[in-house]
Amino acid sequence: MPPKKVRHKSTAKQATSESLKTPRARAVRGRRGSLADLPKMPMDIIFEVLAYLSPLDLLGLARTSKGFRSLLMHSSSARFWKAARRNVRDLPDCPRLLSEPAYASYVFENTCVECLKRTLKPACPDTLVRFCDRCLSSLTVFPTDLKNVAPGMPDFQRATDLQRNCDPDDQESNQDSDDLDQDLDQDSDSGCGDEDGYTYDVFRVCVAQRKQQWQYMHDRYLKVDVMSLYKLWQTTPEDKYDSMILERRRMIYELHEAADEIHEWMDQRQNERLEEIADKKRNREKRILRTLKDDGWEEELQYIMANKSLLHDFTTVSTIKQSKELTERGWSRLKKPLAEYMESIRQKLRREQHESQTRTRLSSLKKAVESFKKEQRMMMPDLEYFALVPSIHQLITGTERESTAASEFEPENFQLETTVSEWKKRAIASLVEDINLATAAGLPSDTDLGTLALGRFFSCKERFCVGGTRIFIFPDVLAERSFHVEPPKSTEVQIPDDYKVLVQRVFQTTRHKHQVNHLAFQAMYGIIKEMGLDPLAATVENMDDLNVRLICDTKSCKSQDHHPGIQAVYTWHSALQHAICNSDAEQDVKFRCFQCSNEATPESLPLAMIQTLENAGSVRAKKALDMSPHWCCKRCDNDGSEYMHDKELVERHLCYSHGIRNPGEDDLYLKRASYEHGLNMEPIYLLSRELTPKQILDLPKLIVAAIRGGWADTRP
Numbered sequence: 001m002p003p004k005k006v007r008h009k010s011t012a013k014q015a016t017s018e019s020l021k022t023p024r025a026r027a028v029r030g031r032r033g034s035l036a037d038l039p040k041m042p043m044d045i046i047f048e049v050l051a052y053l054s055p056l057d058l059l060g061l062a063r064t065s066k067g068f069r070s071l072l073m074h075s076s077s078a079r080f081w082k083a084a085r086r087n088v089r090d091l092p093d094c095p096r097l098l099s100e101p102a103y104a105s106y107v108f109e110n111t112c113v114e115c116l117k118r119t120l121k122p123a124c125p126d127t128l129v130r131f132c133d134r135c136l137s138s139l140t141v142f143p144t145d146l147k148n149v150a151p152g153m154p155d156f157q158r159a160t161d162l163q164r165n166c167d168p169d170d171q172e173s174n175q176d177s178d179d180l181d182q183d184l185d186q187d188s189d190s191g192c193g194d195e196d197g198y199t200y201d202v203f204r205v206c207v208a209q210r211k212q213q214w215q216y217m218h219d220r221y222l223k224v225d226v227m228s229l230y231k232l233w234q235t236t237p238e239d240k241y242d243s244m245i246l247e248r249r250r251m252i253y254e255l256h257e258a259a260d261e262i263h264e265w266m267d268q269r270q271n272e273r274l275e276e277i278a279d280k281k282r283n284r285e286k287r288i289l290r291t292l293k294d295d296g297w298e299e300e301l302q303y304i305m306a307n308k309s310l311l312h313d314f315t316t317v318s319t320i321k322q323s324k325e326l327t328e329r330g331w332s333r334l335k336k337p338l339a340e341y342m343e344s345i346r347q348k349l350r351r352e353q354h355e356s357q358t359r360t361r362l363s364s365l366k367k368a369v370e371s372f373k374k375e376q377r378m379m380m381p382d383l384e385y386f387a388l389v390p391s392i393h394q395l396i397t398g399t400e401r402e403s404t405a406a407s408e409f410e411p412e413n414f415q416l417e418t419t420v421s422e423w424k425k426r427a428i429a430s431l432v433e434d435i436n437l438a439t440a441a442g443l444p445s446d447t448d449l450g451t452l453a454l455g456r457f458f459s460c461k462e463r464f465c466v467g468g469t470r471i472f473i474f475p476d477v478l479a480e481r482s483f484h485v486e487p488p489k490s491t492e493v494q495i496p497d498d499y500k501v502l503v504q505r506v507f508q509t510t511r512h513k514h515q516v517n518h519l520a521f522q523a524m525y526g527i528i529k530e531m532g533l534d535p536l537a538a539t540v541e542n543m544d545d546l547n548v549r550l551i552c553d554t555k556s557c558k559s560q561d562h563h564p565g566i567q568a569v570y571t572w573h574s575a576l577q578h579a580i581c582n583s584d585a586e587q588d589v590k591f592r593c594f595q596c597s598n599e600a601t602p603e604s605l606p607l608a609m610i611q612t613l614e615n616a617g618s619v620r621a622k623k624a625l626d627m628s629p630h631w632c633c634k635r636c637d638n639d640g641s642e643y644m645h646d647k648e649l650v651e652r653h654l655c656y657s658h659g660i661r662n663p664g665e666d667d668l669y670l671k672r673a674s675y676e677h678g679l680n681m682e683p684i685y686l687l688s689r690e691l692t693p694k695q696i697l698d699l700p701k702l703i704v705a706a707i708r709g710g711w712a713d714t715r716p
Contacts (some may be wrong), residue, residue, distance in 0.1 A: 055104035140220035438518035523579035685712035
């Protein structure tokens with residue numbers, strides 16, 4: 001059990017000893033602590049020190065302690081303020097209406113007298129009192145509210161209101177008013193009014209302009225003037241009102257006259273200060289730039305000065321625009337971060353120089369490849385492939401030479417024939433690999449796809465690509481711009497990613513790359529097998545020689561070819577087109593074979609009719625080939641220019657430009673285009689006799705167009 005707490009009582013002796021202990025003084029920190037002993041100094045020394053201060057220093061000293069405030073704000077200390085004004089060059093004298101501290105605060109400070117908010121432009125500059133728009137209502141008073149601020153005092157703004165009790169029947173008062181008007185008019189001639197004899201105000205008047213020109217405020221009286229005149233009015237005998245008002249108006253007039261001079265001096269002082277700051281900035285900038293040039297950063301500085309964004313960053317890092325002198329200590333702190341920044345600029349400059357040099361060399365490569373292509377007229381890879389070949393990459397990005405001579409970019413230096421030959425082998429091997437992945441055929445990589453029926457046609461699996469609805473034919477598919485073959489890789493040469501991006505940017509290569517559709521190979525494999533041939537050995541000639549046609553045997557096929565009373569008949573070309581357009585990952589299109597013969601049997605199709613309709617479709621395909629925009633003039637190619645259009649316009653061009661009326665193969669040629677092969681990829685349609693004319697017109701547009709084109713027949 002814990003012991004019981006006992007309350008201890010102090011004895012009288014202990015209380016007496018504790019009361020005799022000296023209390024510990026509280027430590028005073030900050031500005032008051034450092035100036036705590038200053039008032040204890042002899043007054044002669046203090047007065048001597050005050051004589052060397054500026055008005056701004058006196059304002060700061062008056063705010064340090066109550067003792068200094070009471071000393072410097074007393075009217076007897078005006079001599080200190082006058083001595084301080086004499087220490088400032090060309091400072092105008094203080095107007096009589098203002099006190100010395102108020103005058104010093106207006107001239108040397110930029111804060112509102114009420115809220116101490118920074119105010120560069122006072123609301124009413126003519127009053128020589130600095131206050132913001134927010135404090136205008138608390139420091140001024142409307143003429144209509146004068147009776148509330150100064151009860152009983154008349155509005156002395158006009159000479160006719162001087163009388164405290166204006167009575168129209170009082171002739172003595174009216175006579176006094178007339179005498180006062182005469183005195184004011186005489187005084188205006190002596191410098192207390194304007195040229196028209198209108199005397200100035202007894203209060204400082206504020207006219208506050210709003211942001212919009214049509215908004216304004218009525219005149220306001222400065223409240224401090226109203227209160228000072230109110231006290232003076234209360235203590236002045238009635239017979240002295242005239243002289244009091246005249247003296248007051250003289251003081252207001254003198255203040256207005258001095259305001260322009262004071263503001264001019266303030267503007268001059270501000271301009272001198274700005275020029276001084278500009279000189280410090282220029283000196284600091286010169287020293288920093290001179291030091292950086294001496295350290296070997298001259299080229300980087302020129303690069304920075306030519307780039308606005310880099311110049312802004314450099315100004316922030318180097319503090320070059322600060323308005324203070326650069327000392328050794330300041331430079332020691334600035335040297336390390338500035339050196340790191342300049343090193344980053346050096347690396348950036350080197351990268352840009354290397355990129356510019358690489359762009360020039362890539363342009364030379366482009367010219368060499370185009371020249372070689374015109375001479376050989378052979379299928380070639382795109383420019384991106386050439387630029388990514390390791391040997392060519394080394395030649396272009398070689399840093400051991402400042403520049404590369406044009407002779408080094410001749411076709412023989414690149415060994416373009418070897419490069420194109422290797423590219424073709426790699427392209428064929430890539431296609432064979434896709435065929436093997438799709439069909440598990442196991443074809444060797446050097447298979448001749450030009451004769452093999454299985455490798456005759458290709459399609460892109462991207463639906464947004466033209467290959468999604470068109471058939472590409474070998475070997476023209478190799479000339480397709482979107483057909484991409486990976487360039488050879490070398491363990492000794494690593495091609496950086498930024499170089500690849502630069503190549504794509506310079507050559508403007510297409511972002512889309514064909515992805516071979518495996519469904520095309522699977523469909524072709526099934527078609528060849530259905531027609532009774534070996535898919536691994538069947539050639540294009542073998543497939544064309546067969547008198548076999550195909551009919552779609554897929555019940556759920558969504559093609560418009562399937563319609564009651566319509567029989568679509570496919571060749572092995574058009575069957576592949578039908579399979580690609582209607583197959584998906586869930587279902588394959590299947591076909592059934594029919595022999596074509598001149599003898600009508602249930603298991604055969606009429607051969608003569610089929611061939612007639614197919615010939616009509618072939619004529620249509622040939623016309624489409626002639627309308628291809630890839631026909632070129634060989635004569636223009638030989639001259640170094642190029643003319644490419646459809647066949648009819650190229651023939652007309654040869655006639656009028658080169659005088660050739662019957663052009664042949666030596667005069668024009670068709671550029672390789674994998675989807676313009678002149679083959680009819682559409683089926684022919686056999687219509688039942690039971691279809692009425694109205695039913696024929698209501699058929700799908702595709703079948704109606706075939707009937708009008710001649711590759712659909714209404715005879716069974």
